[in-house]
Amino acid sequence: MTAVLAGCGLTGDSGDVTLRLVAADYGDSAANSSAKYWAELVEAYEKDHPGVTVEVTVHSWNDVDREVKKLVDAGKAPDMAQIGAYSDYAAKDLLYKAGDVLSIPAQADFVPQLADAGEVRGVQYGMPFASSTRVLFYNKTLFAKAGLTPPTTWSELAENAAALKADGVKYPYALPLGPEEAQAETMQWLLSGGGGYAETATGYSIDSTENVHTFTWLKNELVGKDLTGPVAPGKLNRADAFTAFAAGQVGMLNGHPSLMKAAAAKGVKFGMVPMPGVDGPTKVSMGVADWMTAFSKNGHAEQIKDFLTFVYSEKNVLAFSREYDLLPVTNSASQTMTAASQDADLKPFLDQLPVSELYPVGRTSWAAVSADVKKRIGQAVRPGGSPAGVLGQLQTTATTAESGSAG
Template identity: 75%
Template sequence: MVSALGMTAVLGGCGLTGDSEVTLKLVAADYGDSKANSSQKYWDELAEAYEAEHPDVRIDVTVHSWNDVDRKVREMVDAGEAPDMAQIGAYADYAAKGLLYRADDVLSIPVQANFVSQLESAGQVNGVQYGMPFAASTRVLFYNKTLFAEAGITPPKSWDDLAEAAEALKAEGVKYPYALPLGPEEAQAETLQWLLSGGGGYTESVGSYRIDSAENVATFTWLKDELVGKDLTGPVAPGELNRADAFAAFAKGDVGMLNGHPSLMKIASAKGVEFGMVPTPGVEGPSKATLGVTDWMTAFKQNGHQEQIGDFLDFVYNDDNVLGFSRMYDLLPVTTTASEAMSTAARDKELRPFLDELLASELYPVGKGSWAEVSAEIKKRIGRAVAPGGNPEAVLASIQATATRAESAE
């Protein structure tokens, strides 16, 4: 039933004046890993709850896997058949083409003001919010408690601690002392997590790319020399190790430590792995910043329906619904009030380490139309920076050149 998702029929706005029997088409991503927990079920129940209070509005939801959803939406837009709303991974290119409603075109003031500040800012293009954050996560360092106990070590706080722990784990025969997934699946995430821990990042304070900064070169030089070069990252070359495979290896007990997001808790627990979580180590102590990731809700102008879209989205961002979705998929709420509720709820205690990191998180530069191209280049090339004979400075300079060209073309 709807109540199982914590959904409420108390809606933010009523008495719509739009056309009768309006159908709003929503395309959304699937966060489930089986039919039983597919996001289609979540959205169908949410739509049913909304339609019960709005008999003249129908919500037509189509859910696609993350492998397909961005492409499906792009194909719809290119064919002149844009959905009313799309919950996807990127928004900036659509905003640049004038295809999207601004957030303040559709959301009520209280709802828009309730977004977590870092996430709201990341949804802006030239200071205007088009991307509405929908689900968020951060990263912490997971470690295998059993392997750490056998090696007689404690969780690392600094890079040197991490290298020493990896050496001890290797001496105990651990297959992956530290798993470093720089393969094409999600290399942009592991890369940014390390760059942030070294005091760098993808962009400088004014927003331009700085991928080949001195801090970033130093970070990847350390990784190459102190982890990969000393055979502390396992039998698969980092450039060929994907995140999903690293997570699976952790769940098998083959990994001493790795960066992970909330879903790894469920994966590891299901396999009986006893794990701990600590803030990402930095150069001299815990990193001052961590990677934050959010997905986006967008509202397309093509079909009109501005008022109906806004009223439905106000409902979507009701705290009960935000919390229901977050809890179903081990994600972080994107609104301040829902985050506050999660931070004090006993049932959410396992998510608190991630929630604590959210306010200090840094997101991908998703407001740049060039980010998709730059991200693809990182996935393609970054593994070479730590490979035998690799040159971190040259690889980062090559990616920076691509970023500079892409940014100038925006």
């Protein structure tokens, strides 16, 4: 899908500039394609900026990172790319610093956790463009039938799962550790156990005592007691778990805002609570962000700055977030959403954002680590599996990748 958006009455003067942006598609149909969002935004921008043309090419999430890499490798980097990662390009010194292509107020308006996640060695290159957090979804109908209340601790979650299983629920707790997005479910559980992927600024801590304890508990108390459904966690993908939840077959699972629409469309009554922790609701949720990057090759810093400052205005951030059920990346838009009745369904996710932690995306080693988590982590909870052994293997991968990327 491609949208090339023409400028308004350009005269061909030497001051005329064409900015090229490659963006990802957040829509699920032609009616709400991101091409439509960008077309409207660019039209509004160009109306007040004669002499600047913005050409936007929109690709699906399956293709966008690869397409941008192709352009960069061919020496044809776009001026801007709205993609899933930025650290590789920053490490190769291909990007403008955020401060070079945003006004001071626009850069200062980013939600702090998201801005920090956009940094490489203390300098921000990745500009957050969209964000979401994860909460525990539960099926209200199944819970009412079993006489349950939403869990706040791991032990309550396990007790609820056992009661749901006794009631014949197919997936009492859906644990998607399959290759599609295992790194997300893994991180949510690690955080709820007081650990994480990288608890220090200089290295990974995947095989920490807390993390081994978390996966040992999962293996023994959920998977080992047959409370995670008929598909082995290592073979269950997030998309399939979401589909099963929308079909009324799942008691509980971790989900992000898009699951609300899918479940409601199928008539599933659901509730949402913070992820349970060892002794109470987890203090740190998982956050996810997608990134805007600005490539320096074409030298259009001034024009990029003007355009991105417009993109990140409160009005435009709100319009994008509301269109796609995502969380705003700026403080101003977050405050507006928190107070607006029309955004009440996103409040549980907004509440988690200030206490969220993101993947260590500022490290060029993260791509290799994430890929290995997707490949191996399901083995940690299977019968006969060794949580300590698998997490130790992942730690070795992480240490090797980190030393290689630092070299």
